[in-house]
Amino acid sequence: MTDDPxxxxxxxxxxxxxxxxxxxxxxxxxxxxxxxxxxxxxSVVGIEEGAQQSARTASLWTDAWRQLRRRPIFVxxxxxxxxxxxxxxxxxxxxxxxxxxxxxxxxxLPPSSEHWFGTxxxxxxYYARTIYGARVSITIGLLVTIFATLIALIGGxxxxxxxxxxxxxxxxxxxxxxxxxxxxxxIVILSLFPTRGVAQVSLVLIILGWATMLRLVRSSVIAxxxxxxxxxxxxxxxTNWRIITKHVLPNSxxxxxxxxxxxxxxVISAEAALSFLGVGLQLPAISWGLMIAGAQARILTSPYLxxxxxxxxxxxxxxxxxxxxxxxxxxxxxxx
Amino acid sequence: xxxxxxxxxxxxxxxxxxxLLDVENLHVEFRIEDGVVRAVxxxxxxxxxxxxxxxxxxxxxxxxxxxxxxxxxxxxxxxxVTQGSVKFRGVDLLQLPETVMAKDVRGxxxxxxxxxxxxxxxxxxxxxxxxxxxxxxxxGYSKKEAKEAAIELMERVKIxxxxxxxxxxxxxxxxxxxxxxxxxxxxxxxPDVLIADEPTTALxxxxxxxxxxxxxxxxxxxxxxxxxxxxxxxxxxxVSDRVVVMYxxxxxxxxxIDDVYHHPAHPYTLGLMDSIPRPDVHTDRLSPIRGAPPxxxxxxxxxxxxxxxxxxxxxCTTDDPQPISIGRNGHESxxxxxxxxxxxx
Numbered sequence: 191m192t193d194d195p196x197x198x199x200x201x202x203x204x205x206x207x208x209x210x211x212x213x214x215x216x217x218x219x220x221x222x223x224x225x226x227x228x229x230x231x232x233s234v235v236g237i238e239e240g241a242q243q244s245a246r247t248a249s250l251w252t253d254a255w256r257q258l259r260r261r262p263i264f265v266x267x268x269x270x271x272x273x274x275x276x277x278x279x280x281x282x283x284x285x286x287x288x289x290x291x292x293x294x295x296x297x298x299l300p301p302s303s304e305h306w307f308g309t310x311x312x313x314x315x316y317y318a319r320t321i322y323g324a325r326v327s328i329t330i331g332l333l334v335t336i337f338a339t340l341i342a343l344i345g346g347x348x349x350x351x352x353x354x355x356x357x358x359x360x361x362x363x364x365x366x367x368x369x370x371x372x373x374x375x376x377i378v379i380l381s382l383f384p385t386r387g388v389a390q391v392s393l394v395l396i397i398l399g400w401a402t403m404l405r406l407v408r409s410s411v412i413a414x415x416x417x418x419x420x421x422x423x424x425x426x427x428x429t430n431w432r433i434i435t436k437h438v439l440p441n442s443x444x445x446x447x448x449x450x451x452x453x454x455x456x457v458i459s460a461e462a463a464l465s466f467l468g469v470g471l472q473l474p475a476i477s478w479g480l481m482i483a484g485a486q487a488r489i490l491t492s493p494y495l496x497x498x499x500x501x502x503x504x505x506x507x508x509x510x511x512x513x514x515x516x517x518x519x520x521x522x523x524x525x526x
Numbered sequence: 527x528x529x530x531x532x533x534x535x536x537x538x539x540x541x542x543x544x545x546l547l548d549v550e551n552l553h554v555e556f557r558i559e560d561g562v563v564r565a566v567x568x569x570x571x572x573x574x575x576x577x578x579x580x581x582x583x584x585x586x587x588x589x590x591x592x593x594x595x596x597x598x599x600x601x602x603x604x605x606x607v608t609q610g611s612v613k614f615r616g617v618d619l620l621q622l623p624e625t626v627m628a629k630d631v632r633g634x635x636x637x638x639x640x641x642x643x644x645x646x647x648x649x650x651x652x653x654x655x656x657x658x659x660x661x662x663x664x665x666g667y668s669k670k671e672a673k674e675a676a677i678e679l680m681e682r683v684k685i686x687x688x689x690x691x692x693x694x695x696x697x698x699x700x701x702x703x704x705x706x707x708x709x710x711x712x713x714x715x716x717p718d719v720l721i722a723d724e725p726t727t728a729l730x731x732x733x734x735x736x737x738x739x740x741x742x743x744x745x746x747x748x749x750x751x752x753x754x755x756x757x758x759x760x761x762x763x764x765v766s767d768r769v770v771v772m773y774x775x776x777x778x779x780x781x782x783i784d785d786v787y788h789h790p791a792h793p794y795t796l797g798l799m800d801s802i803p804r805p806d807v808h809t810d811r812l813s814p815i816r817g818a819p820p821x822x823x824x825x826x827x828x829x830x831x832x833x834x835x836x837x838x839x840x841x842c843t844t845d846d847p848q849p850i851s852i853g854r855n856g857h858e859s860x861x862x863x864x865x866x867x868x869x870x871x
Contacts, residue, residue: 251650354603418645424599426660426711427633429625436659440650 254520264516270509278328281321289318289476300494307498310484319476320498326477327506329388331458334395339450341400346407347434347442351415360404367401373463380469391470395457406449410442417441444521448514455510462503478503534617535635536626541616546751547573547596547636547719552610554588554595554775557603563822565591567775569610570849571768573719573751578742580754580762580783582798583772586819589755592772593721597638598627614719633660637717641724643704647696647711654680654692657711664715679710683740702733706740713744720745721753726761738765759802763787771795774820774830777849781857791852791859791868793835829860837863837870 258264277284292314301308307316349360375398383390414420415438423437464470465479466486473480478499485495533540554566566588573579581589594600596612598619612619614635619627640646648656657679658672667675673692680688683706696704705725712720722741726734742765745752754766762769763783770780771794779792790796797815817834820826826833832842841862849858861867 418640418642419648421594421599422638422640422646422708422711423648423659424628425597425632425638427628427631427664427715428660429628432663436651437648441648 254517257520258516261516261519263512264520267509267512267516270505271513274324274506274509275328277321277324279325281318281325284321285315285318287315287318289314289322290474291315300492308492308494310481310495311488316481316495316498319481320478320502322476323478323481323499324502324506326388326471326475327458327461327503330392330395330461331454331510333388333392334399334457335450335454337392337396338400338403338453339446341396342403342407343439343446345400346404347411347439349404350408350411351430351434351438357408361408364401364404367398370398372398372460373467376460376464377467377469380464386470386472387475388471391461391464394464395460399453399457403446403449403453407442407446410445411438414438414441445518448518448521451517452511452514455507455514458510459503459507535614535619535630536617536622538617538622544613544616545572546575546577546615547753548611548613548616549592549596550611550613552592552595552612553608554591554600554605555608556605561823564825565605565775565822566595567825569770569772569775569777571770571777571780573753575718575749575751576745577768578745578752578754578766580756580766580769581772582756582759582762582769584757584819586774586822587772588775588822589772590723591775593638593723593753593755597632597636597721598622598624599632629664633712633715633717634664635717636719636721637712637715638721638723639705639708639712639725642728643701643708644696644728646708647704649696652693652695653699653707654694656696657707657714660711660714675714676710679714680707682713683707683710683744685710701729702736705729705733705737709737709740709744713748716748717750719751719753721755723755724757725754726758727756734761741765759798771798774822774825776830776846777858777860778831779857779859779861780849781853782855785853785855785857789853789857789868791857791864792861793837793863793867794831796867796870797834829862837861837866839863 292309292312294313296309296313297311301316307320310316310319345360349357376394379394379397380386380390417437420433420437423433428437461470461477462479462482465477466483468483470479471477481499482496482503485492485499489496549572550570552566552569553564556563556565569588569592571579571581581592583589591600591605594605595607596619600607607620610620614631619631622631647653651659654673654676657676658667658669661667661675662669662672677688677692680692685691685703685706691699691703696707699707705728709725720741725741726737729737738761741752741754744750754761756762766783768781769783769786771778771786771792773794778794779786779790786795787799790799794815797813801812801814803812815834820830820833826843827846828844829835829838829842829847832838835842839862845862847860847862849860850864851857852859852864859867
């Protein structure tokens with residue numbers, strides 16, 4: 191030990207972050223190779239950029255956010271989702287027409303300046319109904335995903351963290367859920383309800399939807415559980431509750447967020463499918479699924495009845511799936 | 527030294543005359559599908575305040591597992607402590623319920639630092655948050671108090687610009703800084719025993735020396751007992767008072783560092799010493815220990831070291847030698863032919 195303890199020498203100058211140095215060297219090198227000669231101004235810019243970047247502290251989330259902002263797919267899907275959410279919350283911003291004010295004399299009018307999307311068989315304004323339909327879809331999508339994720343987080347972390355009997359019981363329960371075909375299960379359970387509103391449809395979709403998510407949470411909890419920092423936390427006197435909530439879950443959240451985002455889209459289309467099959471929402475509820483079901487018989491004479499709700503549904507589902515994809519790219523460093 | 531104001535654990539009073547840590551005849555096994563891995567087979571040692579004990583052994587010798595057993599953080603299943611006792615100031619930790627271990631023992635009485643500080647720090651929280659975590663939980667510090675305490679601890683382990691770095695994430699630290707942060711975390715509750723599991727293995731040589739120096743000066747400051755788990759003879763020689771040499775989960779030799787170094791009394795210790803280069807001895811080639819470490823699923827009969835031992839005789843294949851006292855200051859060897867080994871030297 192030749193070192194004087196009063197003057198510790200850490201790995202390099204403490205004021206200069208290694209990341210700064212690296213990006214500095216890297217940038218300069220690249221400009222040299224690219225231009226064939228060193229261009230002073232560019233390397234100076236390089237230094238400043240590098241310094242600024244490392245000055246900000248970067249966690250996984252800030253890092254991911256910085257990456258996401260630059261991805262057009264993420265920006266487009268976010269804008270579309272925000273529009274859909276506003277549509278669901280304040281449909282009045284998009285149309286002044288009451289979707290339930292219908293007159294049979296205006297039945298099945300094609301799109302015009304008065305009725306942008308035409309009218310349906312009851313003579314209701316189809317544009318207003320399409321706008322109002324967003325509410326049901328978004329509500330069910332969020333409700334189901336939130337509850338399914340909660341169940342998955344609780345059950346999955348219990349199964350993954352404690353293992354043994356807890357795991358066996360929970361894992362067998364998910365196995366049972368996987369056996370039930372989705373549409374068949376939906377039809378059977380929903381036909382038990384005499385009236386079916388948002389609550390009933392959501393409940394059934396939660397019942398059918400939590401298992402996959404739970405599997406995902408379980409496997410990422412198992413991966414996070416074996417990390418050294420969990421041992422370290424335990425050796426510092428961390429209780430199981432603290433270890434799960436502070437160390438295991440935050441580190442296994444990334445794939446869950448990705449999957450949950452995609453699930454919102456999947457749930458919205460599942461609701462439409464069930465409503466289309468006549469076991470989902472019931473009239474007079476306004477939903478894209480019901481509208482598509484109503485369009486079925488008139489597809490050749492009035493194709494716009496299918497086109498508009500179908501397009502809105504597809505765009506919404508597509509946006510959530512795209513957003514999930516973008517999140518996956520940003521949160522999983524292995525895919526970068 | 528104050529034991530965080532406690533004089534009992536889980537209702538059992540401390541014994542004033544007892545050793546700080548007294549591990550006796552510890553056995554640990556892992557029950558896996560392929561069979562039973564006997565990782566630790568009868569480990570015995572004591573540790574007092576101000577003392578540094580080195581547990582020396584190669585990979586798979588059971589040194590890290592024994593530390594996990596002492597801390598009570600073995601993964602059970604598959605790991606089980608099957609025999610022995612771990613007494614902290616006379617109280618057997620193996621008999622304490624998990625709640626008492628988590629609340630009163632770990633972190634407060636015994637803390638541990640790990641080999642690779644990058645993986646031992648949680649990547650999603652700042653270093654300062656992690657250092658202050660146990661102060662918030664165990665001592666009821668507010669967020670602000672914990673942060674101030676974290677800065678103080680970071681200064682104590684000589685992290686420069688602690689105030690600026692308290693909000694940095696682990697990956698923004700260099701390897702040596704991370705290990706310092708880990709040490710700060712372990713020291714936050716002022717433990718009486720610090721177990722350092724290969725604290726310098728993942729670091730480069732100059733940083734290794736700094737970390738050892740830091741541990742040494744912190745020990746002088748607080749008087750804690752230090753258990754150093756390592757495979758690095760150089761580290762052992764410089765800082766420890768006593769050394770326990772382990773092989774296949776058994777003690778091969780133990781004693782005061784000078785006795786073991788200058789008068790090794792076990793072929794394995796001798797082999798370890800011959801396999802490191804020495805600047806003062808001119809040789810053309812090193813003599814490594816021949817053969818490979820034993821398969822713990824299938825430990826050789828008799829002395830576990832006999833298949834690799836140049837001194838092995840017929841008896842070594844059938845009888846397992848127990849540690850016997852061979853000299854002053856508790857120098858012990860588990861070899862039937864220790865006198866021959868010492869003569870050979």
